[in-house]
Amino acid sequence: MLAALKHYPGTVRLLLLATFILTLARALTLPYLVVYLADNFQLSIGHIGLLIGGALIVASLLSLYGGHLVDTLHNHTLISASTLLFTLAFAAAIASRSALMFFLCLVLINLTLAVVDIAAKAGFCALLPVERRAEVFAIKYTLSNVGYAVGPLLGVAMLELDDHLPFVASALIGLGMCLAYWRLGDRGLQASLAEQPSAGFVQVALGLAGDRRLVCFTLGGVLSAVVFGQFTAYLSQYLVVTTSPSEAARLVGYLVTTNAVTVIALQYLIGRRISRQRLMPWLLAGMALFIAGLLGFALAGSVLAWCLAMLVFTLGEIIVIPAEYMFIDLIAPEHLRGVYYGAQNLSNLGAALGPVMVGFALTQWWPGAIFYLLVMSVILAGVFYWLGTRKQ
CATH class of the missing domain: 1.20.1250.20 (MFS general substrate transporter like domains)
Known part of the structure; x- marks a missing residue:
């Protein structure tokens, strides 16, 4: 790097x-x-x-x-x-x-x-x-x-x-x-072309709402961010319910370290290989790794099992985030790259929603149900990504 x-x-x-x-x-x-x-x-x-x-x-x-x-x-x-x-x-x-x-x-x-x-x-x-x-993009995320x-x-x-x-x-x-x-x-650096006629924000926002591919990909990003945006928050919620606060704090510390080390070690090596021509296969691989990691969390019975599940989960994160950047780069008009990346940033809504959704589920169902709920969110995200990558 x-x-x-x-x-x-x-x-x-x-x-x-x-x-x-x-x-x-x-x-x-x-x-x-x-x-x-x-x-x-x-x-x-x-x-x-x-x-x-x-x-x-x-x-x-x-x-x-x-x-x-x-x-x-x-x-x-x-x-x-x-x-x-x-x-x-x-x-x-x-x-x-x-x-x-x-x-x-x-x-x-x-x-x-x-x-x-x-x-x-x-x-x-x-x-x-x-x-x-x-x-x-891979270097930036690393x-x-x-x-x-x-x-x-x-x-x-x-x-x-x-x-x-x-x-x-x-x-x-x-x-x-x-x-x-x-x-x-x-x-002298400017993101858009100087000769491109400027449009007001309302006009631009209406244009974004009419871009089916962007809307689908933004919805996919929100749903996937539910899963990876604040995973430490919902895993802490789950562990506090199923173990004790001290045990939850200890285990989350191991998981955060596993996530950080994996991202820093592998993000650049994997992210640089993601190509515009094969975005959907990469995204599907990332979604599959998310699902495998979540199922691993649901079944984990030891610190090692939790850390291995986090390793798999993090590989999905490493793939999905640069692939999202590449997709926006693919569909954004030259003079609207900034606002298209701003739309992608709306995925933070999913990150904010994740702990709220999990907190509600923990009060209504058995604790392990949250992971199957999150798996459904990943599957829906994959559907929207697929719709977004289809040509109009």
Whole structure:
């Protein structure tokens, strides 16, 4: 992977660095977020879940307009402004004295991170030939997982020094990235074609709703994100019900480590081989691995069995996410890549829905039923992916 990075233009490397740095800054606060909200705002666990999940949902919906901005503004302006807002949102979060203010800060953090992510993907498409995009998407996803693996560990270490230090560090990292991109970023880079006539957001949104392939693929993405978007949350819910909180925490730690190591070790090797010409076979393979992993969870009776099931499950994740990127790259018009990637970002709605759906199922049925419910979600996602890859 490092060898491949040397052959990319400097602008591509800077876009990869920006997404990695902001992901790392966001991940610093993840271990402490629930505790911080409980201690500072005296919120119940239920209200904390609604606040965190609601912020993700609102940011995901707003990111559709963020994609429109990617298509209409220069990347340099948009990424510089987004990283500055990312910094200010963390600073405001520290100063927040109400849960509502903190919620708005969290929305802004998630939204600006999504906009930079969309701008980077659209920038890759503008800068690289088709045959090199699968590789850069795989590198980007690998780096994001490195950020999410390392960030929480650094955040926990910072908490030993001061409760607010992770938020302060995130703000400073965001500010550093903002200044670096303002100084080094390509001021002429724009995702869409300059000669393409611009359209208003409402007109663009109506056009997206009329694209059958995009609608089907977005629905498939939402349903698959139910399964992999926040798997740690629903596995924790299941394990707390079937074992004990301490045992659940211990086992989830092993599973998170297994997931992170697998992604970091294999994402680039597998993701770079996904081709536009055989997207559906790749997606079907990913769906099959998800199903095998979920059935493994349902049957697991030991730590080793759980970790092996997570390994299989993670292989599905490694395939599906870059394949989704490639499909959007395949169907998006050149002048609308940003808003198409913004539509893909709506899959976060599925990530927010997963723990809610599983929590309801755990109160109504026997615990193992959740895995068969999630298998049904994978199958439905596969159906929508198949419909989306069919030509009109």
